Amino acid sequence: MHRISSEHEHKILNENSRIAEHLRAHFADHNILCLNIISAPGAGKTTLLERTLESLPPETRVAIITGDIQTDNDAVRLARYGFPVKHITTGGACHLEAPMIERALADWDLDDIDVLLIENVGNLVCPASYDLGEAAKIVVLSCAEGDDKPLKYPAIFFKAELLVLTKTDLLPYVCFDIEAAEQNAHRQRKGLEVVRVSALSREGIAPWLEWLGRKRDAVRPAAGAVA
Protein backbone atom coordinates (compact mmCIF):
# COMPACT_ATOMS: atom_id res chain seq x y z
CA MET A 1 0.00 0.00 0.00
CA HIS A 2 1.58 3.26 -0.94
CA ARG A 3 1.11 6.85 0.16
CA ILE A 4 -0.87 5.64 3.14
CA SER A 5 -0.01 8.86 4.93
CA SER A 6 -1.86 11.04 2.45
CA GLU A 7 -5.31 12.34 3.17
CA HIS A 8 -6.51 10.95 -0.16
CA GLU A 9 -5.46 7.39 0.73
CA HIS A 10 -7.07 7.65 4.14
CA LYS A 11 -10.31 8.60 2.44
CA ILE A 12 -10.13 5.59 0.08
CA LEU A 13 -9.31 3.23 2.96
CA ASN A 14 -12.11 4.63 5.13
CA GLU A 15 -14.62 4.15 2.34
CA ASN A 16 -13.23 0.65 1.72
CA SER A 17 -13.58 -0.21 5.44
CA ARG A 18 -17.16 1.05 5.51
CA ILE A 19 -18.16 -1.26 2.64
CA ALA A 20 -16.10 -4.14 4.08
CA GLU A 21 -18.00 -3.88 7.37
CA HIS A 22 -21.24 -3.91 5.43
CA LEU A 23 -20.10 -7.09 3.61
CA ARG A 24 -18.99 -8.67 6.90
CA ALA A 25 -22.46 -8.10 8.38
CA HIS A 26 -24.05 -9.68 5.29
CA PHE A 27 -21.73 -12.71 5.51
CA ALA A 28 -22.61 -13.11 9.21
CA ASP A 29 -26.34 -12.88 8.47
CA HIS A 30 -25.99 -15.68 5.93
CA ASN A 31 -23.51 -17.80 7.96
CA ILE A 32 -20.92 -17.48 5.20
CA LEU A 33 -17.23 -18.06 5.89
CA CYS A 34 -15.30 -15.59 3.75
CA LEU A 35 -11.52 -15.99 3.38
CA ASN A 36 -9.13 -13.56 1.67
CA ILE A 37 -6.11 -15.40 0.20
CA ILE A 38 -3.01 -13.27 -0.39
CA SER A 39 0.46 -14.04 -1.77
CA ALA A 40 3.19 -12.92 -4.14
CA PRO A 41 2.70 -13.77 -7.83
CA GLY A 42 3.33 -17.46 -8.49
CA ALA A 43 3.18 -18.68 -4.88
CA GLY A 44 0.53 -21.22 -5.81
CA LYS A 45 -2.82 -19.77 -4.67
CA THR A 46 -4.73 -21.11 -7.68
CA THR A 47 -3.17 -24.58 -7.45
CA LEU A 48 -4.02 -24.69 -3.74
CA LEU A 49 -7.62 -23.83 -4.61
CA GLU A 50 -7.65 -26.51 -7.35
CA ARG A 51 -6.58 -29.15 -4.80
CA THR A 52 -9.18 -27.78 -2.39
CA LEU A 53 -12.08 -27.85 -4.85
CA GLU A 54 -11.28 -31.34 -6.12
CA SER A 55 -11.22 -32.61 -2.51
CA LEU A 56 -14.58 -31.15 -1.44
CA PRO A 57 -17.82 -33.11 -1.63
CA PRO A 58 -19.95 -31.71 -4.50
CA GLU A 59 -22.65 -30.67 -2.04
CA THR A 60 -20.26 -28.22 -0.35
CA ARG A 61 -21.58 -24.79 -1.18
CA VAL A 62 -18.33 -23.02 -2.05
CA ALA A 63 -18.05 -19.98 -4.29
CA ILE A 64 -14.86 -18.36 -5.54
CA ILE A 65 -13.88 -14.83 -6.57
CA THR A 66 -10.53 -14.37 -8.30
CA GLY A 67 -8.77 -11.07 -8.91
CA ASP A 68 -6.11 -10.32 -11.50
CA ILE A 69 -4.81 -7.23 -13.24
CA GLN A 70 -5.26 -8.91 -16.61
CA THR A 71 -6.59 -12.29 -17.87
CA ASP A 72 -9.19 -14.56 -16.29
CA ASN A 73 -6.82 -17.57 -16.45
CA ASP A 74 -7.30 -18.43 -12.78
CA ALA A 75 -11.09 -18.29 -12.97
CA VAL A 76 -11.06 -20.54 -16.05
CA ARG A 77 -8.86 -23.07 -14.21
CA LEU A 78 -11.12 -23.06 -11.15
CA ALA A 79 -14.45 -23.15 -13.02
CA ARG A 80 -13.65 -26.71 -14.15
CA TYR A 81 -14.49 -28.02 -10.68
CA GLY A 82 -18.17 -27.13 -10.99
CA PHE A 83 -18.41 -24.52 -8.26
CA PRO A 84 -19.52 -20.95 -9.04
CA VAL A 85 -16.55 -18.71 -9.90
CA LYS A 86 -16.44 -15.00 -10.67
CA HIS A 87 -13.48 -13.10 -11.96
CA ILE A 88 -12.57 -9.48 -11.29
CA THR A 89 -10.14 -7.90 -13.75
CA THR A 90 -8.75 -4.98 -11.80
CA GLY A 91 -7.14 -3.23 -14.77
CA GLY A 92 -4.41 -1.14 -13.20
CA ALA A 93 -5.25 -1.90 -9.56
CA CYS A 94 -2.74 -4.02 -7.66
CA HIS A 95 -5.26 -5.41 -5.15
CA LEU A 96 -8.96 -6.13 -4.68
CA GLU A 97 -11.14 -3.58 -2.88
CA ALA A 98 -14.39 -4.08 -0.98
CA PRO A 99 -16.58 -2.28 -3.57
CA MET A 100 -15.34 -4.73 -6.25
CA ILE A 101 -16.45 -7.66 -4.05
CA GLU A 102 -19.81 -5.99 -3.41
CA ARG A 103 -20.41 -5.64 -7.17
CA ALA A 104 -19.27 -9.22 -7.89
CA LEU A 105 -21.74 -10.56 -5.32
CA ALA A 106 -24.69 -8.53 -6.60
CA ASP A 107 -26.28 -11.34 -8.64
CA TRP A 108 -25.35 -14.26 -6.38
CA ASP A 109 -27.87 -15.47 -3.80
CA LEU A 110 -25.93 -15.45 -0.53
CA ASP A 111 -28.26 -18.13 0.86
CA ASP A 112 -26.66 -20.56 -1.60
CA ILE A 113 -23.11 -20.02 -0.28
CA ASP A 114 -21.42 -21.48 2.80
CA VAL A 115 -17.80 -20.64 2.00
CA LEU A 116 -16.57 -17.74 -0.14
CA LEU A 117 -12.92 -18.01 -1.14
CA ILE A 118 -11.36 -14.82 -2.52
CA GLU A 119 -8.08 -15.19 -4.41
CA ASN A 120 -6.53 -11.73 -4.33
CA VAL A 121 -4.17 -10.19 -6.92
CA GLY A 122 -0.63 -11.62 -6.66
CA ASN A 123 1.02 -9.00 -4.49
CA LEU A 124 2.45 -9.39 -0.99
CA VAL A 125 2.09 -5.70 -0.15
CA CYS A 126 -1.00 -3.72 -1.09
CA PRO A 127 -3.77 -6.34 -0.62
CA ALA A 128 -2.89 -6.45 3.10
CA SER A 129 -4.29 -2.93 3.50
CA TYR A 130 -7.73 -3.57 2.00
CA ASP A 131 -10.33 -5.28 4.16
CA LEU A 132 -12.78 -7.23 1.98
CA GLY A 133 -15.15 -8.17 4.81
CA GLU A 134 -13.41 -11.54 5.26
CA ALA A 135 -13.44 -13.61 8.46
CA ALA A 136 -9.71 -14.20 8.03
CA LYS A 137 -6.78 -13.45 5.76
CA ILE A 138 -4.60 -16.34 4.64
CA VAL A 139 -1.04 -15.68 3.50
CA VAL A 140 0.54 -18.13 1.05
CA LEU A 141 4.35 -18.30 0.82
CA SER A 142 6.15 -20.62 -1.56
CA CYS A 143 9.31 -22.46 -0.55
CA ALA A 144 10.81 -21.23 -3.84
CA GLU A 145 10.76 -17.65 -2.47
CA GLY A 146 12.86 -16.80 0.60
CA ASP A 147 12.57 -17.67 4.28
CA ASP A 148 13.08 -14.00 5.23
CA LYS A 149 9.92 -12.85 3.42
CA PRO A 150 7.89 -12.52 6.66
CA LEU A 151 10.46 -9.97 7.86
CA LYS A 152 10.43 -8.04 4.59
CA TYR A 153 6.64 -7.95 4.15
CA PRO A 154 5.51 -7.71 7.78
CA ALA A 155 1.96 -6.37 7.35
CA ILE A 156 0.39 -9.42 5.73
CA PHE A 157 2.09 -11.85 8.13
CA PHE A 158 0.86 -9.74 11.05
CA LYS A 159 -2.72 -9.66 9.74
CA ALA A 160 -3.11 -13.26 8.53
CA GLU A 161 -4.59 -16.03 10.67
CA LEU A 162 -3.01 -18.83 8.65
CA LEU A 163 0.26 -19.21 6.78
CA VAL A 164 0.22 -21.81 4.01
CA LEU A 165 3.77 -22.77 3.05
CA THR A 166 3.46 -24.17 -0.48
CA LYS A 167 5.71 -26.11 -2.89
CA THR A 168 7.35 -28.08 -0.05
CA ASP A 169 8.28 -30.66 -2.73
CA LEU A 170 10.92 -28.14 -3.90
CA LEU A 171 12.68 -28.05 -0.50
CA PRO A 172 15.49 -30.45 -1.58
CA TYR A 173 16.36 -28.13 -4.48
CA VAL A 174 16.20 -24.64 -2.93
CA CYS A 175 17.95 -22.67 -0.18
CA PHE A 176 14.88 -22.28 2.03
CA ASP A 177 14.97 -22.98 5.77
CA ILE A 178 11.34 -23.83 6.51
CA GLU A 179 11.86 -23.63 10.29
CA ALA A 180 13.37 -20.14 9.90
CA ALA A 181 10.43 -19.10 7.68
CA GLU A 182 7.98 -20.16 10.40
CA GLN A 183 10.02 -18.46 13.13
CA ASN A 184 10.14 -15.25 11.08
CA ALA A 185 6.37 -15.44 10.56
CA HIS A 186 5.85 -15.93 14.31
CA ARG A 187 7.97 -12.82 14.97
CA GLN A 188 5.25 -10.90 13.11
CA ARG A 189 2.35 -12.76 14.69
CA LYS A 190 2.70 -15.03 17.69
CA GLY A 191 0.44 -18.04 17.35
CA LEU A 192 -0.03 -17.69 13.58
CA GLU A 193 -1.18 -21.13 12.44
CA VAL A 194 0.91 -22.81 9.74
CA VAL A 195 0.25 -25.63 7.29
CA ARG A 196 2.91 -26.98 4.95
CA VAL A 197 1.53 -28.07 1.61
CA SER A 198 2.74 -29.70 -1.57
CA ALA A 199 0.06 -29.46 -4.25
CA LEU A 200 2.14 -31.97 -6.26
CA SER A 201 2.34 -34.77 -3.68
CA ARG A 202 -0.84 -33.61 -1.91
CA GLU A 203 1.03 -33.69 1.41
CA GLY A 204 -0.52 -31.17 3.76
CA ILE A 205 -3.83 -30.88 1.88
CA ALA A 206 -5.64 -32.76 4.69
CA PRO A 207 -4.50 -30.38 7.50
CA TRP A 208 -5.43 -27.41 5.30
CA LEU A 209 -8.94 -28.83 4.73
CA GLU A 210 -9.17 -29.55 8.45
CA TRP A 211 -8.37 -25.88 9.21
CA LEU A 212 -10.98 -24.82 6.64
CA GLY A 213 -13.57 -27.13 8.25
CA ARG A 214 -12.86 -25.73 11.71
CA LYS A 215 -13.28 -22.14 10.46
CA ARG A 216 -16.47 -23.20 8.67
CA ASP A 217 -17.89 -24.76 11.84
CA ALA A 218 -17.16 -21.57 13.78
CA VAL A 219 -19.55 -19.52 11.61
CA ARG A 220 -22.21 -22.24 11.20
CA PRO A 221 -25.20 -21.79 13.54
CA ALA A 222 -25.13 -24.29 16.43
CA ALA A 223 -27.15 -27.48 15.79
CA GLY A 224 -30.71 -27.01 16.95
CA ALA A 225 -30.43 -23.23 17.07
CA VAL A 226 -33.27 -21.33 15.51
CA ALA A 227 -32.10 -19.65 12.29
Added chain:
Amino acid sequence: MHRISSEHEHKILNENSRIAEHLRAHFADHNILCLNIISAPGAGKTTLLERTLESLPPETRVAIITGDIQTDNDAVRLARYGFPVKHITTGGACHLEAPMIERALADWDLDDIDVLLIENVGNLVCPASYDLGEAAKIVVLSCAEGDDKPLKYPAIFFKAELLVLTKTDLLPYVCFDIEAAEQNAHRQRKGLEVVRVSALSREGIAPWLEWLGRKRDAVRPAAGAVA
Protein backbone atom coordinates in the same frame (compact mmCIF):
# COMPACT_ATOMS: atom_id res chain seq x y z
CA MET B 1 -0.11 0.86 -9.17
CA HIS B 2 -3.56 1.59 -7.86
CA ARG B 3 -6.07 4.39 -8.35
CA ILE B 4 -4.07 5.61 -11.30
CA SER B 5 -7.16 7.33 -12.61
CA SER B 6 -7.44 9.68 -9.67
CA GLU B 7 -6.22 13.24 -9.91
CA HIS B 8 -4.17 12.71 -6.77
CA GLU B 9 -2.23 9.81 -8.31
CA HIS B 10 -1.61 11.75 -11.49
CA LYS B 11 -0.10 14.53 -9.40
CA ILE B 12 2.22 12.09 -7.60
CA LEU B 13 3.26 10.46 -10.89
CA ASN B 14 3.87 13.81 -12.57
CA GLU B 15 6.07 14.95 -9.70
CA ASN B 16 7.87 11.57 -9.80
CA SER B 17 8.46 11.91 -13.55
CA ARG B 18 9.83 15.43 -13.14
CA ILE B 19 12.44 14.25 -10.61
CA ALA B 20 13.17 11.11 -12.67
CA GLU B 21 13.98 13.27 -15.72
CA HIS B 22 16.24 15.37 -13.55
CA LEU B 23 18.05 12.19 -12.39
CA ARG B 24 18.26 10.90 -15.98
CA ALA B 25 19.96 14.13 -17.06
CA HIS B 26 22.43 13.80 -14.16
CA PHE B 27 23.20 10.19 -15.08
CA ALA B 28 23.79 11.22 -18.72
CA ASP B 29 26.10 14.06 -17.66
CA HIS B 30 28.19 11.59 -15.66
CA ASN B 31 28.01 8.71 -18.21
CA ILE B 32 26.31 6.49 -15.63
CA LEU B 33 24.29 3.46 -16.70
CA CYS B 34 21.33 3.21 -14.32
CA LEU B 35 19.20 0.02 -14.32
CA ASN B 36 15.95 -0.53 -12.40
CA ILE B 37 15.49 -4.22 -11.51
CA ILE B 38 11.91 -5.31 -10.81
CA SER B 39 10.34 -8.65 -9.86
CA ALA B 40 7.90 -10.40 -7.56
CA PRO B 41 9.15 -11.19 -4.03
CA GLY B 42 11.57 -14.11 -4.05
CA ALA B 43 12.32 -14.16 -7.80
CA GLY B 44 16.04 -13.94 -7.11
CA LYS B 45 17.02 -10.29 -7.70
CA THR B 46 19.51 -10.21 -4.83
CA THR B 47 21.10 -13.54 -5.76
CA LEU B 48 21.45 -12.36 -9.37
CA LEU B 49 23.21 -9.24 -8.07
CA GLU B 50 25.47 -11.36 -5.84
CA ARG B 51 26.57 -13.43 -8.86
CA THR B 52 27.05 -10.17 -10.80
CA LEU B 53 29.18 -8.44 -8.17
CA GLU B 54 31.39 -11.47 -7.57
CA SER B 55 32.04 -11.71 -11.33
CA LEU B 56 33.03 -8.07 -11.88
CA PRO B 57 36.64 -6.89 -11.77
CA PRO B 58 37.17 -4.89 -8.55
CA GLU B 59 37.98 -1.77 -10.58
CA THR B 60 34.43 -1.75 -12.01
CA ARG B 61 32.77 1.28 -10.54
CA VAL B 62 29.38 -0.19 -9.63
CA ALA B 63 27.06 1.15 -6.95
CA ILE B 64 23.85 -0.45 -5.70
CA ILE B 65 20.63 0.87 -4.17
CA THR B 66 18.24 -1.66 -2.65
CA GLY B 67 14.65 -1.01 -1.62
CA ASP B 68 12.53 -2.96 0.83
CA ILE B 69 9.51 -2.28 2.97
CA GLN B 70 11.33 -3.56 6.03
CA THR B 71 14.84 -4.92 6.80
CA ASP B 72 18.14 -4.13 5.09
CA ASN B 73 18.89 -7.85 4.55
CA ASP B 74 19.56 -7.43 0.82
CA ALA B 75 21.93 -4.51 1.33
CA VAL B 76 23.85 -6.47 3.99
CA ARG B 77 24.18 -9.43 1.57
CA LEU B 78 25.41 -7.20 -1.25
CA ALA B 79 27.79 -5.06 0.84
CA ARG B 80 30.07 -8.11 1.30
CA TYR B 81 31.31 -7.73 -2.26
CA GLY B 82 33.07 -4.44 -1.54
CA PHE B 83 31.03 -2.14 -3.77
CA PRO B 84 29.11 0.84 -2.31
CA VAL B 85 25.55 -0.13 -1.33
CA LYS B 86 22.75 2.03 0.03
CA HIS B 87 19.48 0.76 1.37
CA ILE B 88 16.10 2.48 1.27
CA THR B 89 13.52 1.22 3.75
CA THR B 90 10.25 2.36 2.21
CA GLY B 91 8.12 1.77 5.31
CA GLY B 92 4.64 1.31 3.90
CA ALA B 93 5.48 2.05 0.26
CA CYS B 94 5.30 -0.89 -2.14
CA HIS B 95 7.79 0.57 -4.65
CA LEU B 96 10.71 2.99 -4.95
CA GLU B 97 10.07 6.56 -6.13
CA ALA B 98 12.41 9.01 -7.82
CA PRO B 99 12.68 11.37 -4.80
CA MET B 100 13.92 8.42 -2.69
CA ILE B 101 16.69 7.78 -5.25
CA GLU B 102 17.56 11.49 -5.33
CA ARG B 103 17.97 11.53 -1.54
CA ALA B 104 19.98 8.27 -1.53
CA LEU B 105 22.41 9.71 -4.09
CA ALA B 106 22.90 13.03 -2.25
CA ASP B 107 26.20 12.11 -0.59
CA TRP B 108 27.64 9.93 -3.36
CA ASP B 109 30.00 11.50 -5.90
CA LEU B 110 28.47 10.61 -9.27
CA ASP B 111 31.90 10.90 -10.91
CA ASP B 112 32.89 7.74 -9.02
CA ILE B 113 30.08 5.62 -10.51
CA ASP B 114 29.83 3.94 -13.92
CA VAL B 115 26.90 1.59 -13.26
CA LEU B 116 24.09 2.15 -10.77
CA LEU B 117 21.98 -0.95 -10.10
CA ILE B 118 18.66 -0.34 -8.35
CA GLU B 119 16.97 -3.36 -6.79
CA ASN B 120 13.34 -2.32 -6.41
CA VAL B 121 10.84 -3.56 -3.79
CA GLY B 122 9.60 -7.10 -4.55
CA ASN B 123 6.37 -6.34 -6.39
CA LEU B 124 5.46 -7.08 -10.01
CA VAL B 125 2.84 -4.33 -10.19
CA CYS B 126 3.43 -0.88 -8.70
CA PRO B 127 7.19 -0.39 -9.38
CA ALA B 128 6.40 -0.48 -13.12
CA SER B 129 4.62 2.87 -12.81
CA TYR B 130 7.46 4.80 -11.17
CA ASP B 131 10.28 6.04 -13.38
CA LEU B 132 13.52 6.28 -11.38
CA GLY B 133 15.55 7.94 -14.15
CA GLU B 134 16.94 4.58 -15.27
CA ALA B 135 18.27 3.83 -18.76
CA ALA B 136 16.31 0.56 -18.73
CA LYS B 137 14.02 -1.54 -16.60
CA ILE B 138 14.87 -5.22 -16.14
CA VAL B 139 12.14 -7.67 -15.18
CA VAL B 140 13.15 -10.83 -13.33
CA LEU B 141 10.82 -13.85 -13.42
CA SER B 142 11.59 -17.08 -11.61
CA CYS B 143 10.83 -20.47 -13.15
CA ALA B 144 9.18 -21.36 -9.84
CA GLU B 145 6.40 -18.84 -10.57
CA GLY B 146 4.16 -19.37 -13.62
CA ASP B 147 4.71 -19.09 -17.36
CA ASP B 148 1.53 -16.97 -17.71
CA LYS B 149 2.86 -14.16 -15.49
CA PRO B 150 3.70 -11.89 -18.48
CA LEU B 151 -0.01 -12.02 -19.42
CA LYS B 152 -1.19 -11.31 -15.87
CA TYR B 153 1.25 -8.47 -15.15
CA PRO B 154 1.52 -6.85 -18.58
CA ALA B 155 2.86 -3.40 -17.66
CA ILE B 156 6.30 -4.42 -16.45
CA PHE B 157 6.85 -6.83 -19.36
CA PHE B 158 5.84 -4.07 -21.77
CA LYS B 159 8.20 -1.55 -20.20
CA ALA B 160 11.27 -3.74 -19.57
CA GLU B 161 14.17 -4.01 -22.02
CA LEU B 162 15.41 -7.31 -20.63
CA LEU B 163 13.70 -10.33 -19.10
CA VAL B 164 15.91 -12.42 -16.83
CA LEU B 165 14.40 -15.88 -16.31
CA THR B 166 15.92 -17.12 -13.05
CA LYS B 167 16.12 -20.44 -11.19
CA THR B 168 16.33 -22.46 -14.42
CA ASP B 169 17.86 -25.25 -12.31
CA LEU B 170 14.34 -25.83 -10.94
CA LEU B 171 12.86 -26.53 -14.40
CA PRO B 172 12.92 -30.35 -13.97
CA TYR B 173 10.83 -30.03 -10.79
CA VAL B 174 8.18 -27.43 -11.70
CA CYS B 175 5.34 -27.04 -14.21
CA PHE B 176 6.87 -24.12 -16.09
CA ASP B 177 7.07 -24.01 -19.88
CA ILE B 178 10.01 -21.67 -20.47
CA GLU B 179 9.23 -21.32 -24.20
CA ALA B 180 5.64 -20.32 -23.34
CA ALA B 181 6.93 -17.82 -20.77
CA GLU B 182 9.12 -16.17 -23.42
CA GLN B 183 6.29 -16.18 -25.99
CA ASN B 184 3.96 -14.57 -23.43
CA ALA B 185 6.59 -11.93 -22.68
CA HIS B 186 7.01 -11.23 -26.39
CA ARG B 187 3.24 -10.73 -26.69
CA GLN B 188 3.71 -7.78 -24.33
CA ARG B 189 6.87 -6.51 -25.97
CA LYS B 190 8.12 -7.72 -29.32
CA GLY B 191 11.90 -7.98 -29.30
CA LEU B 192 12.23 -8.01 -25.52
CA GLU B 193 15.65 -9.52 -24.88
CA VAL B 194 15.78 -12.61 -22.67
CA VAL B 195 18.52 -14.31 -20.68
CA ARG B 196 18.00 -17.58 -18.81
CA VAL B 197 19.98 -17.79 -15.60
CA SER B 198 20.67 -20.26 -12.85
CA ALA B 199 22.44 -18.55 -9.98
CA LEU B 200 23.12 -22.02 -8.57
CA SER B 201 24.91 -23.52 -11.59
CA ARG B 202 25.97 -20.09 -12.90
CA GLU B 203 24.57 -21.01 -16.31
CA GLY B 204 23.49 -17.84 -18.09
CA ILE B 205 25.56 -15.48 -15.94
CA ALA B 206 27.95 -14.83 -18.87
CA PRO B 207 25.20 -13.72 -21.34
CA TRP B 208 23.73 -11.51 -18.59
CA LEU B 209 27.13 -9.85 -17.99
CA GLU B 210 27.53 -9.50 -21.75
CA TRP B 211 24.17 -7.64 -21.94
CA LEU B 212 25.27 -5.43 -19.04
CA GLY B 213 28.57 -4.68 -20.81
CA ARG B 214 26.77 -3.74 -24.04
CA LYS B 215 24.46 -1.36 -22.18
CA ARG B 216 27.47 0.07 -20.34
CA ASP B 217 29.32 0.69 -23.61
CA ALA B 218 26.29 2.50 -25.02
CA VAL B 219 26.46 5.23 -22.38
CA ARG B 220 30.25 5.45 -22.24
CA PRO B 221 31.68 8.39 -24.19
CA ALA B 222 33.30 7.27 -27.47
CA ALA B 223 37.07 6.68 -27.24
CA GLY B 224 38.95 9.86 -28.05
CA ALA B 225 35.89 12.03 -27.58
CA VAL B 226 36.41 15.20 -25.63
CA ALA B 227 34.63 14.92 -22.28
